[in-house]
Amino acid sequence: MKLRFTINFFVLASFCLVFMSNSGGRASIFGEGNTGAPGDDSKTCASCHGGGDFGAEIEIKMFDMTGSEVSEYLGGETYTVQAQITTTSTPGGYGLQMVGLIDNGDVDTEGFSNPSSNSQIVSAMGRTYLEQQGLSSSDVFESDWTAPVNGSGSVSFYAAGHASNANGSTNGDDSTQSSITFQETTVSNTLDEQLQLTVYPNPVDNFTTIKWGNDKAVNISVSDITGKVVMNTEALGTQTELNLSSLNTGIYFLSIIDNSNNRKTVQKITKR
Ligand code: HEC
Incomplete structure (x- = not known):
């Protein structure tokens, strides 16, 4: 009887250690959001x-697809959201743990995707x-974080x-928390809506077709992740084909500028 109790105790204790371990994340293990968000x-x-x-201390930042830091977001666009814990030793x-909420009603933006290798996306308490x-x-x-639809208003991240x-x-740990609010940009500076940009196939083997929905001259440039422009070309009409066979495999940013009104859009493309 005593032996059985001891065995049960150890089975239970190791079960607790494996499954109750807090290290996996508060939402994944305990179903709790502990970000300090409303x-x-x-x-x-x-x-x-x-x-x-x-x-x-925690610093929260948002970057657009070209890697430039932004202070406002455009509905439907995809950004990178970063939380960095800075320390003095x-x-x-x-x-x-971090969550992004639409301020109006504190509604989850449900925008996270492609987390960095040290992180994961977990649903808990009706939020991601x-x-x-x-x-x-x-x-x-x-x-990555995809902004909510146009008209959603300001968004806050709580970490x-x-x-x-x-x-x-x-014990011996140093906790911190922070939040930041991003206003929605009302002036559209992308061609996506006006020009209905499509790029296919993407990922690209050698050739990819770019289409835009109106008949204007555009400047197309492709830059690598360091921002270096590796290809630049002009096009007329509503579509063109790009030959990317000379590029190494990896991630690139395709940027299209409408010559007549200088509006610009950027799309991530993958060369494989
Ligand atoms: C209710 C108490 C409680 C809260 C709240 C809590 N933790 Fe923990 N956490 C623990 C305990 C207890 C451990 C140590 C035992 C373990 O790993 O299961 C732990 C361990 C960890 C570990 C493993 C490594 C270490 O530091 O020892 C990480 C990482 C961690 N927690 C992150 C967080 C983060 C981030 C938050 C806030 C978003 C948080 N925890 C909130 C109780 C908590």
Whole structure:
């Protein structure tokens, strides 16, 4: 009887260690949003992780497809959202959870996709969170984020995280949280709506066709992820074919500028 109790106890204890481990993320393990956002659970990381001082702070930034930092978003466009935990001394690792809400009603934007390798996208409490996958050695957590439809108004990102001393418990850690609001841009500076830009196939093997919906001269340029322009051409009419066979495989940005009104749109393309 005593033996059976002991065995049961160990089975239960190891079950708890494996399945209750907090390191996977608060939403994935406990179904909780602890970002400090309105409507989230009342706990944040600081409710449990504390006592250490690494000078931790969270910086949230948004970048457009060309890698330029933006302070406003355009409905329906895809951006990269980044949360970085900055510190004044080096911790043993980092944890983070973030959510993006439409301010009007604090409605989830449901915009995250392609999370960085140290993070994951998890649904909990009717919202989608970006959070760590175990203690992260990188202080940067990133995800693509597709903005809500035109007219949604300002959007806020709420992030909470910690710089950890990596001792496997909550003491000696330094928690922090932050939020940032992005206004919606009302002036459209893309051709997508007017020109109905389509690019296919994408991913591209050698040739890709670019179509735009009105009859204007456009300048087409392709740049690599460092921003270096690797191809530049002019086109007339409503479509053209690009030969990308000379490019190495990887991610490129196709940028099209309408010569007559200088509006510009950028699309990510993959050469394979
Ligand atoms: C209710 C308490 C509680 C809250 C709230 C909480 N944690 Fe934890 N967390 C724990 C405990 C306990 C552990 C240690 C044991 C474990 O790994 O299961 C832990 C471990 C971790 C670990 C593993 C490495 C380490 O630092 O020790 C990470 C990463 C982590 N938490 C991130 C977070 C983040 C980010 C938040 C806020 C979004 C958060 N936690 C909120 C209780 C909590």
